[in-house]
Amino acid sequence: MKDFTNTPRLGIIILVPALLLVGFIAGKKIGEINPQAIEGAESLIGISFSPAEKDSMVGNLVNYRNGYENMRKTKIENSVSPSLPFNPLPHGFFPNQNQEENNWGLPSNVTLPENDHDIAFLSVAELSTLIKTQKISSERLTRIYLNRIKTFGDTLQSVITVLETEALAQAKAMDAEIKAGKYRGPLHGIPYGIKDLFAVKGTKTTWGAMPYKDQVIDETATVVHKLNDAGGVLLAKFTLGALAMGDVWYGGVTKNPWNLNQGASGSSAGSASSVSAGLVPYALGTETLGSIVSPSTRNGVTGLRPTYGRVSKHGAMALSWSMDKIGPISRSALDNGIILSILNGVDKLDKSTIPAALNYNATKSVKDLKIGYFEDFFEGTRPTNEIDRRVLEDLREMGLTLYPVKLETSVDVSSMLIMLYAEGAAAFDDMTRLGQDDLLVGQRRNAWPNLFRSARFIPAVEYIQASRLRSILIEEMHALFQEYDVIVTPSYGGSQLQITNLTGHPALCMPNGFLQNGSPVSITFLANLFDEEKLIMLGRAYQEITDWQKKRPPLFNQ
DSSP: OEEOOOOOOOOOOOOOOOOTTTOEETTEEOOOOSHHHHHHHHHHHTOOOOHHHHHHHHHHHHHHHHHHHHHTTSOOOTTOOOSSOOOOOOTTOOOOOOOOOOBOOOOSOOOOOSSHHHHHTSOHHHHHHHHHTTSSOHHHHHHHHHHHHHHHHHHHTOEEEEOHHHHHHHHHHHHHHHHTTOOOOTTTTOEEEEETTBOOTTSBOOTTOGGGTTOBOSSOOHHHHHHHHTTOEEEEEEOOSTTSSSSEETTEEOEETTEEEEEOOSSSHHHHHHHHTTSOSOEEEEESSSTTHHHHHHHTOEEEEOOTTSBOOTTBOOSOTTTOEEEEEESOHHHHHHHHHHHBSOBTTBTTOOOOOOOOBTTSOGGGSOEEEEGGGGOSOOTTHHHHHHHHHHHHHTTOOEEEEOOOOSSOSGGGGHHHHHHHHHHTHHHHHTTGGGGSSOOSTTSHHHHHHHHTTSOHHHHHHHHHHHHHHHHHHHHHHTTOSEEEEETTOTTHHHHHHHHTOOEEEEEEEEOTTSOEEEEEEEESTTOHHHHHHHHHHHHHHOOGGGOOOGGGOO
């Protein structure tokens, strides 16, 4: 195991707000609770009380703060989730649980390229056939990717830990099995990487953040167990923006392979950058509010954000228990479907998981799908609109009928984001109270340290009200998706990215062209809860008539 961590660059700005009513800063008591203190807090919550009411509240607030102090005596690990898990299922909706055998329609014959770098840019589907037919060994494939990681990892600043010894041992074992007639399935012998917020026993799990750069968690994430059991070969742990925001981590800024002067976007920056540059054929990322969609767009790769509850989060860093989702980043929609079929399933260690089948049949026709598109988002003069409108024309040329759709809600979506901020502040409560948030590289106004501090003032009542409004949003979006199998949207069109992350709907983000400056752009397909197979169907069909997913960053096409 080799450590590729760069020397950290620290920019520390100490911002210490007056934590009224909370009671502690870095473990020190502050301020008496009295009517004057309550008066100062009224402006923060937008409610005023009479002098008599404020006087009557003092005793309760003192008791509350005593309770806070007692709770803080118990250390709560990040892995402990709230007792009330989020459930995205609308009233009367239950996902299909009748699992059938998947028919991926994999190629029966693939020619092995002569050059290693051409092999490195093959899809999982193609590599799977090469492994199964023994035209290439898992060991050779693993060495190809390890060499590319060693060659390009520092340039991209995308790698934290390389698991060379473990990977070669697994690859040799997979080769022995296949020679003995044991074949585990399409991921047998295929190398992969993971975002460094997934625990792997015996390795450090840094979460991309200085306070945790030497952290070792004594367990392995469920998703890693599943991929390894399917024959996968774990090569490396990739960078993420600190605590899952952006592309800035404690060792630098992860680079976009298409433009090394630009960050890879985040927070699954290292996963997307590494797949784009051919360091691995696929990697795991996570999304809370865009952390698969954004880096997939920036790096010109294909990302799949699954339905909330389909994939276990056990062993993954928690940022928002009610919004975090784990998904694959790869070269194609088909690859992501294959990977998701392995990740899918209930986990007794994650009470938010929901039983649901994932049935894909390559013989089904996309012409059976009813496809909508968010008409308003394709209008205007945004730089990507002309490229996005071409996707609609491509789909029509495939013989598909597209129906215009409007995305309308009765609730204010942006106000619900306090749930993310409050949950994040709870997940990293110790870091804030002990002043360790000053160690994070990012200290701007909208970075996590300040957002976590600010979240201390979100009233519990308002958090619950936001959750109730979220229930309304879930019902409204379910009604919309009952009308359509897939809805096409610009990846950043309107508020759809916020909405579908709040409601837990799946999304497939695919490259669909380039801006004049050479930067990749993307299109997103959306579907109803647990309907990922429809996204894979349409995404595969679209990618078969275009070749955007096959483009390679010139500097790394060697």
